[in-house]
Amino acid sequence: MDLDLAQVRAFTAAAEELHFGRAAARLAISQQALSKRVARLEAALGARLLDRDAHGVGLTPAGRRFLEPARRLLVHGDRAVAAVACARRPLRIDVWGHLYAPMRTVARAVEGVPGLEVEPVPGRDLPSVAAAVLRGESDAGFGRVHPLPDGRDAGLAHRLVRLEPVDALLSTDHPLAGRDVLRPADLRAGVLRYPAAVDRLDFLTRFADRFGVDDRTGSTNLGLEHFVERVRTDPTCFSLLPADCPLPDLPVATDGRPGVRTVPLVDPTPLYAWSLVWREDDAQPHPGLERLLAAFGEEARRSRWLEYDPARDWLPGPDEDALGR
Structure with a gap:
């Protein structure tokens, strides 16, 4: 499957902040948009990555396994963009x-x-x-x-x-x-x-x-x-x-x-x-x-x-x- 980096970025921000509001602010998007991106990623992977309840946000076992590879994926994606950026x-x-x-x-x-x-x-x-x-x-x-x-x-x-x-x-x-x-x-x-x-x-x-x-x-x-x-x-x-x-x-x-x-x-x-x-x-x-x-x-x-x-x-x-x- 092809991963959407915007969805992966939304997940990593939420996983690191453990708070959808702070993660959305960090990415300069609405909380609703962040939630939708995470939900689409979970649907594509066929696994729940984050637990969300009244007590806050937590990583599921699948989310913990996915987090570090997701971070590396974003780093390499950013490098690829930087390698062909027109302006320094x-x-x-x-x-x-x-x-x-x-x-x-x-x-x-x-x-x-x-x-x-x-x-x-x-x-x-x-x-x-x-x-x-x-x-x-x-x-x-x-x-x-x-x-x-x-x-x-x-x-x-x-x-x-x-x-x-x-x-x-x-x-x-x-x-x-x-x-x-x-x-x-x-x-x-x-x-x-x-x-x-x-x-x-x-x-x-x-x-x-x-x-x-x-x-x-x-x-x-x-x-x-x-x-x-x-x-x-x-x-x-x-x-x-x-x-x-x-x-x-x-x-x-x-x-x-x-x-x-x-x-x-x-x-x-x-x-x-x-x-x-x-x-x-x-x-x-x-x-x-x-x-x-x-x-x-x-x-x-x-x-x-x-x-x-x-x-x-x-x-x-x-x-x-x-x-x-």
Whole structure:
């Protein structure tokens, strides 16, 4: 039988979202159209792929068997279309870690490649970006890479492109706010505030484990401005930000002080690792990917982005291993 790729795409979206409304929004079609496509696919295959009831959507045994081959089919279909496309499409990069302003680094590299068209797309986090890249929906991803549970990042290649020093973010009322520099050990008695759920930020967790910061508290990710305001109004806590990350404009205190400040960390200086990721087995990578990697390399040499001295700096173990590779 001949499979209709639009029907296969509707099924995979519903299977991944486990929600017809979200799947329809992802494909920019109506929920009714999505339901019809899935029903026609099931009729053609002679098997129910999805269970739908008042509790939600779930995969049947046949649906579970069909899902991975269906994903591969869509990837190859997209490659076939791309191979004969009349107009070159932009290089699509899913970017995550937005509180730390990753586009600062991407822009520096892209500006060094005249004529390179890039379509940056906001990604939710590393797991979602990894899934999009592995499915062929994106050409690359950019952010901080760390090992994912259950090997969900298997099949991805990545290259470190920037190591950025990290500062402590403090309320001006914090007892340590008047210091010119701080050691990570100075923060041991404080409360490390995460800009999202505690289990969502691998770098902060590794920092806290390494330097003995036992008190940790999560937040709802409502953007950098909201997060910095939380730090400003709580002199018992601190957080970490890459040194070049721009702070939002916040109301000043009654005495004219800005309310928050960043203090450089030394002995050692923590480094935040930015990486570009792509699918390792991609037989037809976007032609702009190699040019972008070369541009990152050139900017890293020019701006000394990859300088690391283990006697002076600190990197989490996986980042240090990646730098060695």
